[in-house]
Amino acid sequence: MPVQEMQAQSALLQIHSGAVCAANLTVARLRSVFYSRLSFLPSARRSISLNCEPQYAKYLCTSAAMDRTVKTSTRVIEHIVLLKSKERAPTEQQDAMVSGLRSLKSLPMVIELNAGKVAHASSEGYTHALHCRYRSKDDLASYANDPYHLDVINKCIVPIVEDRLALDWEADVEEPVLQSGSYGAVRILTMKPKQELANSEIEGTIDALKEYTSKFSFVKQVSAGKNFSPARAKGYEWAYLAMFPSTKELAELINSDGYKGLHSKVSSIMEKFNIVDYHTA
Structure with missing residues (x-):
């Protein structure tokens, strides 16, 4: 092992847990230089056929490839986690x-x-x-058991978080699957329907909200589905997620009459209904 690496590891052992978490980011960023290309594999395969450079495919590909009127979708696995930090958790650790x-x-x-x-x-x-x-449930399982992921949980989350929930669902999302850099705000709804309702009514109501949301041209992507990981969901059975360029567009959607009506209808058939809006940068 190089002397410099041994010195770095020795120094890390003496740092406060919050600082350890931050220091690990340097390693993560170095690793991401290599792995970032891997995360583009689905887009990269399509881009190569169009003679586009993978990193810039969403900017340089032909207009025919980017025409939103020709919609294609891909089955993905969505995973959300909501965290509640301790009331006195230091800002630096958050x-x-x-x-x-x-x-x-x-x-x-x-x-x-x-x-x-x-x-x-x-x-x-x-x-x-x-x-x-x-891309798959197997990838979700690999992520859950990855040593680096577990390290982030133990060093960055456990010390300052008092409550959390997680939901996973399958969804067919419109291409491109990779949306990084195109949005700055996200809305998440977690829902538990009333027991007496038929599945068809639940699915129809949530689908109507999803379809209405997707009609707004500024909405980058919308996804909804039934949770398949009940152990961590605190009773929630359904989730909805929408991505926006900023909170301005999010506000425009939620203040529209159509959304208000559908939102009210969805919440009225739910035993539990939770809303979270957050910034991604």
């Missing part, structure tokens, strides 16, 4: 936690990831949120 969560994007099985501080939340009071996207 910032280090967000940085640690964002560094998980360097893992090869992750094709999309964002994390940030909550700007608006309903009564459950979650303070931070994470959204990840994978």
Whole structure:
């Protein structure tokens, strides 16, 4: 082992847990130089056929490839985590936690990831949120057991978080699957329907909200589905997620009459209904 690396590891052992979390980001960023290309594999395969450089495919590909009127979708696995930090958690440790969560994007099985501080939340009071996207349930399992992911949990989350929930669902999302850099705000809804309702009514109502949201040209992507990981979901069974360029566009959507009506209809058939809006940068 090089002398410099031994010295660096020795120094890290003496740093406060929040600083350790931040220091790990340097390693994550170095790793991401290599892994970032891997996370582009689906887009890269399509880009090569169009003679586009993978990193710049979404900017340089032909207009025919980017025409939103020709919609194609891809099946993905969505993963969201809502976190509630301790009331007196130092700001520095909260910032280090967000940085640690964002560094998980360097893992090869992750094709999309964002994390940030909550700007608006309903009564459950979650303070931070994470959204990840994978190609398969196997990739989600690999992510959950990855040593670096577990290290981020133990060093950045456990010391300052008092509550959390997570939901996973399958979704067919419109291309491009990779949306990084195109959005700055996210809305998440977690829902538990009333027991007496038929599945068709639940699915129809949530689909209507999803379809209405997708009609707004500024909405980068919208996803919804039924949770398949009940152990960590605190009773929530459905989730909805929408990506926006900024909170300005998010406000435009939620203040529209159509959204208000659908939102009210969705919440009226739910036993539990939770809202989280957060910034991704």
